[in-house]
Amino acid sequence: MRFRVIQKILGLLLAIFSLTLLPPLVIAVLSGDGTAGAFCFAIAVILSSGLSLWLPVRKSAGELKLRDGFLVVVLFWLVLGIFGAMPFLLADNPHMKLADAVFESISGLTTTGATVIVGIDALPRSILFYRQLLQWLGGMGIIVLAVAVLPMLGVGGMQLYRAETPGPMKDSKLTPRITETAKMLWYIYVSLTGLCALSYYAAGMSLFDAVGHSFSTVAIGGFSTHDASIGYFDSVSVEIVAVIFMFLSGVNFSLHFLAWRHRTFMPYRDDAEFRTYAALLGGVFLVCALGLAVSRSSVALPEALRMSLFHTISIGTTTGFSTGDFQSWPLFLPLLLLFLSFVGGCAGSTGGGMKVVRFLLLYRQGMREIKRLIHPNAIISIRVGGRAVADRVVEAVWGFFATYVAVFVVLLLGLIATGLDQVSAFSAVAACLNNLGPGLGAVSYHYGDISDGAKYLLCLAMLLGRLEIFTLLVLLTPSFWRS
Amino acid sequence: MKIIILGAGQVGSSVAANLCSEANDITVVDQSATHLQQLQDRLDLRTVLGHASHPEVLARAGAKDADMILAVTNSDETNMIACQVAFTMFRTPTKIARIRQNQYQVHPELFSPDALPVDVLISPEQEVTDYTKRLIEFPGALQVLDFAGGKVQLVAARAFYGGPLVGHRLRELPQQLPGIDTRVTAIFRRHEVILPSGDTVIEAGDDVLFIAAPKHIRAVMSEFRKLDGPNRKVIIAGGGNIGKRLAMALENTCHIKIIENNETRARAVAEDLQHAYVLLGDAADEDLLREENIEGTDVFCALTNADEANIISSMLAKRLGAKTVMALINRAAYVDLVQRDIIDIAISPQQATIGSLLAHIRRGDVVKVHSLRRGAAEAIEAIAHGDRNSSQVVGRTIDDIPLPPGTTIGAVVRGKDVIVAHHDTVIEPEDHVILVVTNKKHVNEVERLFQVNVTFI
Numbered sequence: 015m016r017f018r019v020i021q022k023i024l025g026l027l028l029a030i031f032s033l034t035l036l037p038p039l040v041i042a043v044l045s046g047d048g049t050a051g052a053f054c055f056a057i058a059v060i061l062s063s064g065l066s067l068w069l070p071v072r073k074s075a076g077e078l079k080l081r082d083g084f085l086v087v088v089l090f091w092l093v094l095g096i097f098g099a100m101p102f103l104l105a106d107n108p109h110m111k112l113a114d115a116v117f118e119s120i121s122g123l124t125t126t127g128a129t130v131i132v133g134i135d136a137l138p139r140s141i142l143f144y145r146q147l148l149q150w151l152g153g154m155g156i157i158v159l160a161v162a163v164l165p166m167l168g169v170g171g172m173q174l175y176r177a178e179t180p181g182p183m184k185d186s187k188l189t190p191r192i193t194e195t196a197k198m199l200w201y202i203y204v205s206l207t208g209l210c211a212l213s214y215y216a217a218g219m220s221l222f223d224a225v226g227h228s229f230s231t232v233a234i235g236g237f238s239t240h241d242a243s244i245g246y247f248d249s250v251s252v253e254i255v256a257v258i259f260m261f262l263s264g265v266n267f268s269l270h271f272l273a274w275r276h277r278t279f280m281p282y283r284d285d286a287e288f289r290t291y292a293a294l295l296g297g298v299f300l301v302c303a304l305g306l307a308v309s310r311s312s313v314a315l316p317e318a319l320r321m322s323l324f325h326t327i328s329i330g331t332t333t334g335f336s337t338g339d340f341q342s343w344p345l346f347l348p349l350l351l352l353f354l355s356f357v358g359g360c361a362g363s364t365g366g367g368m369k370v371v372r373f374l375l376l377y378r379q380g381m382r383e384i385k386r387l388i389h390p391n392a393i394i395s396i397r398v399g400g401r402a403v404a405d406r407v408v409e410a411v412w413g414f415f416a417t418y419v420a421v422f423v424v425l426l427l428g429l430i431a432t433g434l435d436q437v438s439a440f441s442a443v444a445a446c447l448n449n450l451g452p453g454l455g456a457v458s459y460h461y462g463d464i465s466d467g468a469k470y471l472l473c474l475a476m477l478l479g480r481l482e483i484f485t486l487l488v489l490l491t492p493s494f495w496r497s
Numbered sequence: 498m499k500i501i502i503l504g505a506g507q508v509g510s511s512v513a514a515n516l517c518s519e520a521n522d523i524t525v526v527d528q529s530a531t532h533l534q535q536l537q538d539r540l541d542l543r544t545v546l547g548h549a550s551h552p553e554v555l556a557r558a559g560a561k562d563a564d565m566i567l568a569v570t571n572s573d574e575t576n577m578i579a580c581q582v583a584f585t586m587f588r589t590p591t592k593i594a595r596i597r598q599n600q601y602q603v604h605p606e607l608f609s610p611d612a613l614p615v616d617v618l619i620s621p622e623q624e625v626t627d628y629t630k631r632l633i634e635f636p637g638a639l640q641v642l643d644f645a646g647g648k649v650q651l652v653a654a655r656a657f658y659g660g661p662l663v664g665h666r667l668r669e670l671p672q673q674l675p676g677i678d679t680r681v682t683a684i685f686r687r688h689e690v691i692l693p694s695g696d697t698v699i700e701a702g703d704d705v706l707f708i709a710a711p712k713h714i715r716a717v718m719s720e721f722r723k724l725d726g727p728n729r730k731v732i733i734a735g736g737g738n739i740g741k742r743l744a745m746a747l748e749n750t751c752h753i754k755i756i757e758n759n760e761t762r763a764r765a766v767a768e769d770l771q772h773a774y775v776l777l778g779d780a781a782d783e784d785l786l787r788e789e790n791i792e793g794t795d796v797f798c799a800l801t802n803a804d805e806a807n808i809i810s811s812m813l814a815k816r817l818g819a820k821t822v823m824a825l826i827n828r829a830a831y832v833d834l835v836q837r838d839i840i841d842i843a844i845s846p847q848q849a850t851i852g853s854l855l856a857h858i859r860r861g862d863v864v865k866v867h868s869l870r871r872g873a874a875e876a877i878e879a880i881a882h883g884d885r886n887s888s889q890v891v892g893r894t895i896d897d898i899p900l901p902p903g904t905t906i907g908a909v910v911r912g913k914d915v916i917v918a919h920h921d922t923v924i925e926p927e928d929h930v931i932l933v934v935t936n937k938k939h940v941n942e943v944e945r946l947f948q949v950n951v952t953f954i
Binding site for chain 2 (some may be wrong): 080172187189190191192194404
């Protein structure tokens, strides 16, 4: 463990994070909503703690090792989650206690989108913008941003990137050099966000809402500047824009990169994960539409289509926007959507969940076992997109799946122990672990009414989900700390 | 630069490590996922799994916009076909291939755009053989590097008590050696580098790097140490490619014995050699070495493909009385362990090979690059172009050239003449300038120095 280098990077990252509070501060000053003081104080505290970490060890050099990368990433997300709560704590409106503020901040950064605030419409604009910004920073990953802008990280950048990036194949890079890769990812991310904001604006949102919602859409977050979420606008065009950009953001960004570089849609067509992703969302959409139309005669077919399309995409990509209460849909539909969020987005996207490619691999693995029963001597390799996948990757996916389920069960039991009912606890853990946001039962609209202990547990769930479990769990093993 | 390296073996990975640190975009292709994973963990590069000469694999590696392709897999044929594919399908500008077989090397007409489009052939075995041969030809030298086609050489030698100049200022060198032009370009004292001036005092134990014409090398070296007689009796351990080539190159001037433990190989080597003796046996066999008069041997050279065997047999030979022992060592960590104290000279194949590659990667008109001190420093031969207005070098005295820190100019080759650099030497257009850069991070600045400023043309 190279604690000095870790401390140096951590300090530097914190100092840089403090700069991201400047835009909300500007908004606070411009709109005079009385939160300028809170933001100033938060910047001062974060910047000075970052510098006081960095300055004493700024000269220490050395490469980050694989293990150091895990520690830096986990520490950074933890520290950021806590420091990011400062504006919520300090501002007069909303007046939040510690557990709530931390929950809100981590929910933002991990792009979960679960909120404890009731009366979002009444919040000052700076705080609203800050919540959206948190999601946007967490979406592509603030570490990836740091790798793009800090050339000093070098190979160490790869160790960090690996610990933060989602998906089973963590070594895939768009370009040979990690800084370039990180820059490309952010170019794509920023362009998508820009396009999304313009489209929202064209669809009739105010500039503030358009920018704010573009942040949480492209980050697959789910925070909104209104209590009623996207439903506030009650506009088909806004919903279509949201659906398109949620769908695009749930796609592996390296496909966007390839498509953009070669000016062709071929990469999408040829990618097995993308096809599965599209087919899965399409299938669930049809089931929802059918279910709604059949069971609720009061709902007209176009209305059923509209509602089911929006919610399938929103829940399926783990965004968590809403236009009405899908929680009260009939039959198995709410639960189906919740289960869909376990699949989540594609690897290398901003989406949460277990990632489509893992499910694809699990499915292929299952099919292989069936084939083996028929042809006991056959050697069957698992293929994705025509290319055989190394057994090592398949093993890792199984390990991930098993751990995910185990973590889920432990958190579920913990939550029930805090006094939550079964449906609420189940959906809350699912919504947080998958970085989805809204749950069912008591946590359908907000998480404000659950106990503090439950909130901290869910914070853990959100971090576990965002860092894909292993990055965090590895720190809890004794052999990690043994030198 | 965007570079694709085919083959993640010894050469491939050490080249990748060398080039990665210089802000190049490197993609490595190999068929072994383990090799690639190791590289990926250590270096900032991209890896592609697959057969190096398959068009689809090359396309995935980004051959479309690559500036250079470096084919160093262990198969000559794969390397050649990969270059052909890169040329035909992707129009890659520079194609370098490792060709080991002499059979191919002796027909340069094979390698032209209308036959096999390989721009540069490299043969690590040949490089290592030449490198070792020069070391044997100059007893006492630690490193001998050719520039300008052998017109001038850069030599590293250790200073010992008994050398007339040891303990004296460098200023006295010309008086000691009237009529001989030489320049000390750098002194490595323990772990620091000293840029010599007239007042620098040579200490025993210093590694002195000097430049001179080949015929003067022995005379200059005699200033730093008591001179050994020429090397006559050489034992080579290992009859592989390098061992055999070295024996063939030296067998007319020295008494060569090769020890090879594989009977078939030993027979094959014996058939190809005229004068040398091939001994069947283990190079680390004490009795065999004694029997072959190890104590009267000038040079014991361990050139098998196993680092450990080379180190052990050299240590044994040294203990038994061989005057100088050399060992071929691939792993950099081993070199640190044994050089200086245990083994006289560690020959690093990477260091011998990388230079010929670096020359193609450097910007500006760089003809030759030799890597020094295991890559930490470089000796560069660059051609000065342009005139006083368009170049920062031409028309200026050496004192006036804005050299980056830690850099010295050793010599200038003008046509057929070798001019050893003095502070008032003026550089003319088309001069070959030989520089020593003691800190690799300044190599970029040196490259820029030799680029002609386009706006002035």
